[in-house]
Amino acid sequence: MENNKIPTIKEIAKKLNISPSTVSRALNHHKSIGAVTTMRVHKVAQELGYEVNKSALFFKQQKTHTIGVIIPNLAEPFFSSALTGVEDFADNLNYTVIIGQSLDSLEREKRIIDNMKNHRVDGILVSLTKDTSTYDHFESLKKYKIPIVFFDRVPKRKDIHYVAGNLYSGMLQSVTKLCDLGHRKIGLINGPANLAATLQRLEIYLKCLRIKSLDVDYDSIVSTSLTKEDNKNAMLQLLRLEEKPTAVIVFNDYVLLDCITTIKAENLIVNKDISFISFANLPLWEYMDTMPIASIEQFPYEQASKATEFLFKLIEERNSAKEGNAEYLQCIIDSEMISYTS
Amino acid sequence: MENNKIPTIKEIAKKLNISPSTVSRALNHHKSIGAVTTMRVHKVAQELGYEVNKSALFFKQQKTHTIGVIIPNLAEPFFSSALTGVEDFADNLNYTVIIGQSLDSLEREKRIIDNMKNHRVDGILVSLTKDTSTYDHFESLKKYKIPIVFFDRVPKRKDIHYVAGNLYSGMLQSVTKLCDLGHRKIGLINGPANLAATLQRLEIYLKCLRIKSLDVDYDSIVSTSLTKEDNKNAMLQLLRLEEKPTAVIVFNDYVLLDCITTIKAENLIVNKDISFISFANLPLWEYMDTMPIASIEQFPYEQASKATEFLFKLIEERNSAKEGNAEYLQCIIDSEMISYTS
DNA sequence: CTGTTAGCGCGTTCAT
DNA sequence: ATGAACGCGCTAACAG
Numbered sequence: 001m002e003n004n005k006i007p008t009i010k011e012i013a014k015k016l017n018i019s020p021s022t023v024s025r026a027l028n029h030h031k032s033i034g035a036v037t038t039m040r041v042h043k044v045a046q047e048l049g050y051e052v053n054k055s056a057l058f059f060k061q062q063k064t065h066t067i068g069v070i071i072p073n074l075a076e077p078f079f080s081s082a083l084t085g086v087e088d089f090a091d092n093l094n095y096t097v098i099i100g101q102s103l104d105s106l107e108r109e110k111r112i113i114d115n116m117k118n119h120r121v122d123g124i125l126v127s128l129t130k131d132t133s134t135y136d137h138f139e140s141l142k143k144y145k146i147p148i149v150f151f152d153r154v155p156k157r158k159d160i161h162y163v164a165g166n167l168y169s170g171m172l173q174s175v176t177k178l179c180d181l182g183h184r185k186i187g188l189i190n191g192p193a194n195l196a197a198t199l200q201r202l203e204i205y206l207k208c209l210r211i212k213s214l215d216v217d218y219d220s221i222v223s224t225s226l227t228k229e230d231n232k233n234a235m236l237q238l239l240r241l242e243e244k245p246t247a248v249i250v251f252n253d254y255v256l257l258d259c260i261t262t263i264k265a266e267n268l269i270v271n272k273d274i275s276f277i278s279f280a281n282l283p284l285w286e287y288m289d290t291m292p293i294a295s296i297e298q299f300p301y302e303q304a305s306k307a308t309e310f311l312f313k314l315i316e317e318r319n320s321a322k323e324g325n326a327e328y329l330q331c332i333i334d335s336e337m338i339s340y341t342s
Numbered sequence: 343m344e345n346n347k348i349p350t351i352k353e354i355a356k357k358l359n360i361s362p363s364t365v366s367r368a369l370n371h372h373k374s375i376g377a378v379t380t381m382r383v384h385k386v387a388q389e390l391g392y393e394v395n396k397s398a399l400f401f402k403q404q405k406t407h408t409i410g411v412i413i414p415n416l417a418e419p420f421f422s423s424a425l426t427g428v429e430d431f432a433d434n435l436n437y438t439v440i441i442g443q444s445l446d447s448l449e450r451e452k453r454i455i456d457n458m459k460n461h462r463v464d465g466i467l468v469s470l471t472k473d474t475s476t477y478d479h480f481e482s483l484k485k486y487k488i489p490i491v492f493f494d495r496v497p498k499r500k501d502i503h504y505v506a507g508n509l510y511s512g513m514l515q516s517v518t519k520l521c522d523l524g525h526r527k528i529g530l531i532n533g534p535a536n537l538a539a540t541l542q543r544l545e546i547y548l549k550c551l552r553i554k555s556l557d558v559d560y561d562s563i564v565s566t567s568l569t570k571e572d573n574k575n576a577m578l579q580l581l582r583l584e585e586k587p588t589a590v591i592v593f594n595d596y597v598l599l600d601c602i603t604t605i606k607a608e609n610l611i612v613n614k615d616i617s618f619i620s621f622a623n624l625p626l627w628e629y630m631d632t633m634p635i636a637s638i639e640q641f642p643y644e645q646a647s648k649a650t651e652f653l654f655k656l657i658e659e660r661n662s663a664k665e666g667n668a669e670y671l672q673c674i675i676d677s678e679m680i681s682y683t684s
Numbered sequence: 685c686t687g688t689t690a691g692c693g694c695g696t697t698c699a700t
Numbered sequence: 701a702t703g704a705a706c707g708c709g710c711t712a713a714c715a716g
Contacts, residue, residue, distance in 0.1 A: 006486060008693060019703045024695055034701060049485065055462040056693035059401035060708055066440070074429060080422040087416060087443055096461065098408070098440045101429055119438065120397040143391065144348060257629040284624070287599040289631035350709060361687045366711060374685060398709035402692055 007048040015044050027052075058120070063319075066096040067311060068116035068124045072104045072153070078281045078300045079127065082152065085304030086125060093312060095122075104130045110137045117144055123311045125304070128153040130226075131194050147314035149329070151307035152300065156196050161314065161329040163307040167197075167279070168204045170296035170335030171249070174277045175208040177294060177337065178247045183275065187220035187245030189234045189255060198223070198251075201279075205249060220245045224255055231258035239266060250278035253285075253295070260290055277337070285340055294339045303333050349390040357386050369394075400462070405661075408438040409653060410458035410466045414446045414495070420623045420642045421469065424494065427646030428467060435654060437464075446472045452479045459486055465653045467646070470495040472537055489656035491671070493649035494642065498538065503656065503671040505649040509539075509621070510546045512638035512677030513591070516619045517550040519636060519679065520589045525617065529562035529587030531576045531597060540565070540593070543621075547591060562587045566597055573600035581608060592620035595627075595637070602632055619679070627682055636681045645675050 005011075009027070013020040018037070026033045026041035044050075058064045069086050071079040083099065090097050098121065100112035109129045116124055117140065124146060126138075135155055141148055150162040178186055188205050191198040202221070209216055219241055224234040235258070238245055250256040256278040263270055270276065270290045280295035310329040347353075351369070355362040360379070368375045368383035369392075386392075400406045411428050413421040425441065432439050440463065442454035451471050456479075458466055465488060468480075477497055483490055492504040520528055530547050533540040544563070551558050561583055566576040577600070580587055592598040598620040605612055612618065612632045622637035652671040 009695095010693080020693090021695075021704080022702055024693095025702085028695085032701060037701080049482070051456075051460050053462060053693055054460045055397075055401050055404075055406060057695085059397050059692090059710095060694050060696095062397075062708075064397060074422050074426045075419070077417075077419070077422075080417050080419075083441075084416045084443070087441060091442075094457075096440050096457065098438050099425075099429060100433075101426070114393070115436075115438065118393050118396040120395060140391070261629065282626075284599075284626060287603065288629075351711095352709080362709090363688080363711070364686055366709095367686085370711090376685060379685085395709055399711085401694095401708090402710050402712095404692075 006053075007045075007050040008053070009050075011048060012041060012044050012050060015048075016040060062120070064096075064120050064122055065094070066098055066119070066121045067308075067315075068098050068100060068112075068119070068121040070100045070102055070109060070112050070116075070124065070126045072102050072127060072129060074099070074101045076281065077283065078152075078298075081300040082127065082304035085301040086308045089305050089308040089312075095312075102129045106132050106134075113137050113141070117141060117146065120144070121146060123147045123149070123315050125307055125311055126150050128155065130192060133194060145318055147311060147318060149307045149311045149314070151303050152298070154196065159328060161310055163303050163310065163331045163333060165298040165303060166332040166334045167200055167296065167298075168207070168335075170279075170298075170337045171201075171204045172208050172211065173337035174249060174294060174296060175205075175212055175214075177339070178275065178277065179212050179214070181247075181275070181293070183247040184214060185217065185220065185243060185245045185247070186214065187217075187238050187248040188222070189231075189238070189248055189250045189259065190221065190223040191251040191255075192225050193223065201249075201251065217243065217245075219243075220248075224251065226251075226255065228258055231255045232262045235259040235262040236266075239263075239268075245274070247275040247277070247293075250276055250292070252279045253281040256292060264290075279335075280338065291340045293341055294337045296335050297338050298335050299333055306331050306333065348395075349387075349392040350395070351392075353390060354383060354386050354392060357390075358382060404462070406438075406462050406464055407436070408440055408461070408463045409650075409657075410440050410442060410454075410461070410463040412442045412444055412451060412454050412458075412466065412468045414444050414469060414471060416441070416443045418623070419625070420494075420640075424469065424642040424646035427643040428650045431647050431650040431654075437654075444471045448474050448476075455479050455483070459483060459488065462486070463488060465489045465491070465657050467649050467653055468492050470497065472534075487660055489653060489660060491649045491653045491656070493645050494640075495538065501670060503652055505645050505652065505673045505675060507640040507645060508674045508676045509542055509638065509640070510549070510677075512621075512640075512679045513543075513546045514550045514553065515679035516591060516636060516638055517547075517554055517556075519681070520617065520619065521554050521556070523589075523617070523635075525589040526556060527559065527562065527585060527587045527589070528556065529559075529580050529590040530564070531573075531580070531590055531592045531601065532563065532565040533593040533597075534565065534567050543591075543593065559585065559587075562590075566593065568593075568597065570600055573597045574604045577601040577604040578608075581605075581610075587616070589617040589619070589635075592618055592634070594621045595623040598634060606632075613683075621677075622680065633682045635683055636679045638677050639680045640677050641675055648673055648675065 009020045009023045013023045023041050026038040087097050102109040106129050154162040154164050190201055222234045222237045224230040260270055276292040277294045278292050280297045285291035351362045351365045355365045365383050368380040415421055429439050444451040448471050496504040496506050532543055564576045564579045566572040618634035619636045620634050622639045627633040
């Protein structure tokens, strides 16, 4: 009964004394095959428990119906939300998702790219490593015509497809809010200089201060390499200023968590001695006693969804072999300030 | 220069006027190939930017060097930790990971299984849907000799490979700790009845109370459907008892977060008026002002790692075609109470 | 040491 | 409406 051999098209053909190509066509509901034959083929296929060997199909069609996602760290809520966005979208189109986490190592990023390239994935989504500044390892994908869409952490160049967050909107809302609350000295704890996000944060921070006619004190702009230790030091650096800021914009929630710990150790009161607004990674402030005044939400799920949409548009294009249009799909998703002070 | 055609073994062969198989062997450092030839092949391969077409390889070798992971929800920290565990392990062995999230829908779980089967993955890791009670869709994998290892949410049968968590150890430590702190009335906020985890928690809770000779008050055992509203109600239900419990074991951290919010709204003090211990999902209590006395850690990363190890053992076995041993790889990972009161 | 041949499973010509 | 033949890229068995 249960034949333990994996059934192929050939078996079905033999069983019905017809040719494999007929079976293939019948299985794919090719119109040129008679209704009776088609039915009989499907019946036998059913009996044998036939299922296409996608591995063979991929090989034949030079298309894997698979996309790769490269993110720094799966365990980070920001990225797991993003991954969920990708998976949901891809699943709808019956695409398979393979993952790679770069763990913020450029070496691994390269290896993963190579691996996915060899896998002949149909497209790749990437959120860059903290310290990816070269672009060479992505260039090699061109040869294979594997489209690539960046999201969130995108390279600083114009000739790419990407979906990025716009921090400006949320930052302006935040600075405005702090102003309204009477803050005049707003510091910034920024990230590592090699991240585009860092430069971007600095620029919009300065821009927003200017818009609100606030003085810029470069001493109250500090940065951290994102380690626990460094986060603490950045906070302390601000606390030791002669003119301490009364409010601080923080690179992200993780940094802020360390800042809050530091503040408490110094016996200062959050939101009294010093107020915070941070860029959101964690959906958890609502549960906490000590929380920032607000978070700047960057919508990872939506960013990833949009990026996936772009990717499929590119895959589509490649399939229909329209080479001409060298248009770059680019999208900015506005951030938004989410207030916690009800 | 940059030939935009994807180089194959044939190209290299033609360029050197040798046969494709020689090239293949040289590329794979086959010992029977002369050093000179090998070198020349590698040189040309380099020049052309040759890279194996794994898609072809998979097809040929009937092995995809790919494993599938099916989990209910990528966005849940517990599962994204688990996924990280899988990815880390698989990456070491140069395996690729494809993901599928069942979103707790049996329908999706089946579809994902089918898809992975057609993909001819080398093995599958599964953490079941909330309401998976049938096993048929896994049976079909046998025909393809695709090994399957369950973790965390495992089927209730003996003839499977699995890694499961043991809640007992952590629960006993917790009840003991609460006893030591003088608590005599320990409540339980449990999950929905259809989850295996719920029944399990109830059983070990009762067992532990018995071991510590504590009275069981069935009024102080309540349950929640895991919605925010229901979590709150479960907590209120306990607070309105004539004999309020002085400590409560909570189904998981999410529920506990809502409980804490509820407690505060009632102007009660956590760890004074009422103490908590919960099953851990979130690695965040260390940052919070209000935290449970302890958490019962279930080690998702380790569970998934172990499950992946099992899976590769099975894949290995299949490759070496030892059919004989019908031994089931099974492992229980003890939970552990992690104290927060330093 | 190297070349020749064959075939993995499938879809797709080109023939009838 | 159906069949025969071919080939995708690669490796392994069999010859030298």
